[in-house]
Amino acid sequence: MRQPERKSATRQAVRIGTATALLPMLLLSGCMVGPKYVKPTAPTTPEYKETGKNNYKEGTPWQPAAPGDAATKGEWWAIFGDAQLNELEPQIAINNQSLQAAAARLVYARAQIKYNHSFLYPTLGASPSVVGERESNNRAYFTAPTPNNGLADTVLPLDLNYEIDLWGRVRRTINASKEEAQATAADLQTALLSLQAELAVDYFEARADDAQYKLLNDTVKDYEEAYRITNNRFVGGVSPESDVDQAKTQLESARVQASDVNIQRAEYEHAIAVLLGKPPADFSLKQVPLNAQPPAVPPGLPSELLERRPDIAAAERRVNEANERIGIARAAYFPNLSIGAAIGFESTAIANVLSGSNLLWSVGPALSQTIFDGGARRALSQQALAGYTETVANYRQTTLTAFQQVEDNLAVLHTLELEAQQQHSATQAAESAEKIFDNRYVGGLDTYLQVVTAQTTALANERNDIDIQRRQMDASVTLIKALGGGWSTAQLPKY
Numbered sequence: 001m002r003q004p005e006r007k008s009a010t011r012q013a014v015r016i017g018t019a020t021a022l023l024p025m026l027l028l029s030g031c032m033v034g035p036k037y038v039k040p041t042a043p044t045t046p047e048y049k050e051t052g053k054n055n056y057k058e059g060t061p062w063q064p065a066a067p068g069d070a071a072t073k074g075e076w077w078a079i080f081g082d083a084q085l086n087e088l089e090p091q092i093a094i095n096n097q098s099l100q101a102a103a104a105r106l107v108y109a110r111a112q113i114k115y116n117h118s119f120l121y122p123t124l125g126a127s128p129s130v131v132g133e134r135e136s137n138n139r140a141y142f143t144a145p146t147p148n149n150g151l152a153d154t155v156l157p158l159d160l161n162y163e164i165d166l167w168g169r170v171r172r173t174i175n176a177s178k179e180e181a182q183a184t185a186a187d188l189q190t191a192l193l194s195l196q197a198e199l200a201v202d203y204f205e206a207r208a209d210d211a212q213y214k215l216l217n218d219t220v221k222d223y224e225e226a227y228r229i230t231n232n233r234f235v236g237g238v239s240p241e242s243d244v245d246q247a248k249t250q251l252e253s254a255r256v257q258a259s260d261v262n263i264q265r266a267e268y269e270h271a272i273a274v275l276l277g278k279p280p281a282d283f284s285l286k287q288v289p290l291n292a293q294p295p296a297v298p299p300g301l302p303s304e305l306l307e308r309r310p311d312i313a314a315a316e317r318r319v320n321e322a323n324e325r326i327g328i329a330r331a332a333y334f335p336n337l338s339i340g341a342a343i344g345f346e347s348t349a350i351a352n353v354l355s356g357s358n359l360l361w362s363v364g365p366a367l368s369q370t371i372f373d374g375g376a377r378r379a380l381s382q383q384a385l386a387g388y389t390e391t392v393a394n395y396r397q398t399t400l401t402a403f404q405q406v407e408d409n410l411a412v413l414h415t416l417e418l419e420a421q422q423q424h425s426a427t428q429a430a431e432s433a434e435k436i437f438d439n440r441y442v443g444g445l446d447t448y449l450q451v452v453t454a455q456t457t458a459l460a461n462e463r464n465d466i467d468i469q470r471r472q473m474d475a476s477v478t479l480i481k482a483l484g485g486g487w488s489t490a491q492l493p494k495y
Contacts, residue, residue, distance in 0.1 A: 017156035032168025034327020050410035095277030109181040122162035167331035179321035185316035197481040209265035210469035211289035216258035223251040243448035315395040322388040329384040333449030362416030409479035431456040
């Protein structure tokens, strides 16, 4: 007789549990209080100032990007055509520890979405207990009418709790965590782009040092020959000893400069190793003098920059997140509706605890409303509004900074293009003057002081040639970084 009774009780428990679980679902269509998100406006212009026709000569490479332009898409560093750089750059995404930390923050943000999403569903728990209890016959305010031999109680309950999201607090919390996850994903891209650009700059700096080192070593060889000639002339009684001292000074000065370049070069090599996640002792960069021209980098239109910069996208997503928090704060003014339910069995004996007569259940809604909180909700609302205002200002400031960075690098590249031409002409003139004074000194027409002056001027101009080339390559990298490195908001993950 016990078995049919137990099955009937179980079916009844299932029906009650199902009804209890479905009731909250019927109430999920509650409204969402709070403002609807509208993307804030950002200051922009029809075109970049530094790409204006009045500022650039005919044939300038700074033209708006065409739809099929691949100059800054994907592996943007490939535009420089450097095989060694192409090999190093992909290692950033795999081995860089700062990037790994940013990736962990993204995993954390994604997990937060799942955590907040769990509040859309009821919480179901079980807390079975077997309790034996004997009360004292002499406890306060009680006199036992009968002998007290103790009681036993066995309870097998299932508890269900659920808060109905009538005003959208839970849904807005989920939305806010989604916006934060998207912003964190954009932060990861910003970090990746920054590290990639830093590697490229360090790489070209090292290559420029290689070029400086080669120039100075060649200069040392030339000065050694000049010193030999001057010393021979002194031994022959043609030149004074002061000419030998001046030649020796020039030679040793060039050697010092060559040695000094190695310090900077080693530092850049060490920096590249750390960017690649390696100890400096495990990495070596073969010496190759810089011999490249800056590529043409189409900047596109200013309005496109809002979609191409991950830091701008992150700032905009956080504006949306702050908007959701206004709704969350506003929902606190409205009452909370929750449903609690319990079902299970209770008996004084374990043997018959699942009997139908031992079935227990309870279900019912509960409404709660804060009547007075000393201004706490008002303060939270003011904080949410202030937070929104702050994120809007941060978004606009990030946009302005992005425009500034693009304009700065366009201006730098344009100016350096002119400087490179002027410097090249100056270097050619200095080298020609050096040869003339060398010949005049050998012919006895000039003192060695004029040769020293010509040598110093020629070396300085030759080094300036390399330095301008280095600055052009660095500015090209930072321009690509300022333009977003080929990234777009279409690459933001969907949650």
